[in-house]
Amino acid sequence: MSTPHSPALLRSDGSPVRVLVVDDEQMLTDLLSMALKMEGWEVRTAESGFEALQAAKEFRPDALVLDIMMPDLDGMSVLQRLRQSGDDVPVLFLTAKDAVADRVAGLTAGGDDYVTKPFSLEEVVARLRALMRRSGTAHAADEEPILRVGDLSLNEDSHEVERDGTEIELTATEFELLRFLMRNERKVVSKAQILDRVWSYDFGGRSSVVELYISYLRKKIDAGREPLIHTVRGVGYMIKAPQ
Incomplete structure (x- = not known):
């Protein structure tokens, strides 16, 4: 999925960026995981809010793809707990909701961007790249900074x-x-x-x-x-x- 116009992203130490994907639909996490790994990124998945909190603590991702609607702990609550613990990882929300009020609520809660289902994998990749570049957690491998x-x-x-x-x-x-x-x-x-x-x-x-x-x-x-x-x-x- 990478192109000459989207060079590989790396962490400051030169290692691949890490992305945590959280959704209770395994088919969706598998699909996103495959697409992100094609970018050369390290990917870990979680299927619940509590699992996501534990994975974020262990994996220390550079970006988080987070579904809002989950059975145990919703995405808003996951984000709130992350921010309270001092974790400022950039967050891209996934949701089936398309109401402007929901989008604003997610961003107001401390999220960084928002994609509604159904979405294209290219859009998710592009938005994650923008989030990590904007937050300073990653840089392009062959780009003059x-x-x-x-x-x-x-x-x-x-x-x-x-x-x-x-x-x-x-x-x-x-x-x-x-x-x-x-x-x-x-x-x-x-x-x-x-x-x-x-x-x-x-x-x-x-x-x-x-x-x-x-x-x-x-x-x-x-x-x-x-x-x-x-x-x-x-x-x-x-x-x-x-x-």
Whole structure:
């Protein structure tokens, strides 16, 4: 399933990433396990909430695929216990529910992304890759970790950002937004694309959140300097170095 455009993900020590898949449908866990192993990842499965907590403690996964509806301890409760224990593993929720309220509830509880059944295996893999890259738990094997646009640099491994040698402090969301812009240097990206790639779920058309975070970035990146972030009216945003 890996392609030249999706290089293998590795942990910081160079070992394969680890993913824990939790669902009470064995056919589904077997299918997901097979797909993730094809990526070169280490995979462990669990069929109940309590089993998932024990596996997370022993396996120390880099990402968790977690079904919400389970017979003993539901996914929300599993996540709550993990967070209370100080485990901040990125979590991708699986559920048959498609209501926006359920999606928001899962994300509010501390989940990182959400996929509804039925889903494509490619989508699950893509979202897991994004979660692990975004959390800093994994990096691409053949990718240069530093992005540069003009005098601006972003280190994807250490999450350090500098402009003209001056360090810039960003929140996790600001960092991911800037990374998306820099990965698309000199390309116009729409608000819809930003919502999909940075937040990974639907804001119900509330594109104002993009405008807000673009303004945050401009204050930190461009204030008092030659602007790098540009608005293309009616289309979206673009980052490019001054001519």
